Amino acid sequence: MIDPVTNDDIEAYENNLELELYREYRDVVNLFSYVVETERRFYLANFVDVKVHNTSGGDVFFEVSMSDAWVWDVYRSTRFVKSVRVVTFKDVNVEELSKPEIEVPS
Numbered sequence: 001m002i003d004p005v006t007n008d009d010i011e012a013y014e015n016n017l018e019l020e021l022y023r024e025y026r027d028v029v030n031l032f033s034y035v036v037e038t039e040r041r042f043y044l045a046n047f048v049d050v051k052v053h054n055t056s057g058g059d060v061f062f063e064v065s066m067s068d069a070w071v072w073d074v075y076r077s078t079r080f081v082k083s084v085r086v087v088t089f090k091d092v093n094v095e096e097l098s099k100p101e102i103e104v105p106s
Contacts (some may be wrong), residue, residue: 001019007068009065010013014032014074017074017075018074021072021074024079025044025057025070025072025078028044028070029044029097029106030099031044031046031070031079032044032045032046032068032069032070032097033046033096033097033099034046034047034048034051034065034066034094034095034096034097035093035095036048036066036093036094037092037094038064038086038090038092038093039088039090039091039095040088041072041073041086042071042072042073043060043069043070043071043072043084044069045066045067045068045069045070045072045084046067046068046069047065047066047067047068048064048065048066048094049064049065049066050062050063050064050092050094051063051064051065055086060085060089061087062086062087062088062089062091062092063085063086063087063088063090064084064085064086064092065085066083066084066085066086067082067083067084068082069081069083069084071084075082
């Protein structure tokens, strides 16, 4: 007989996935030049282009193109992607990451 899955089991599983994702982020963040935050996702990328579009109805939307990217998504099996195109009506936040000039080996 299989034991039923409890809410605590599910929460522990999701917490473990988030911790693994954070560790992966920590390991790869220095490989990228930009952090991009959209309404649904968080990305690291080495190239980012944001285009602002106006609709005939007066609305504004953003088209974000990224290449050489990593996606913060706990449920993706592959987080490294060659290129990403996101269209959103919400604001997009792009930050350039500072790179240390000299990295001291541990």
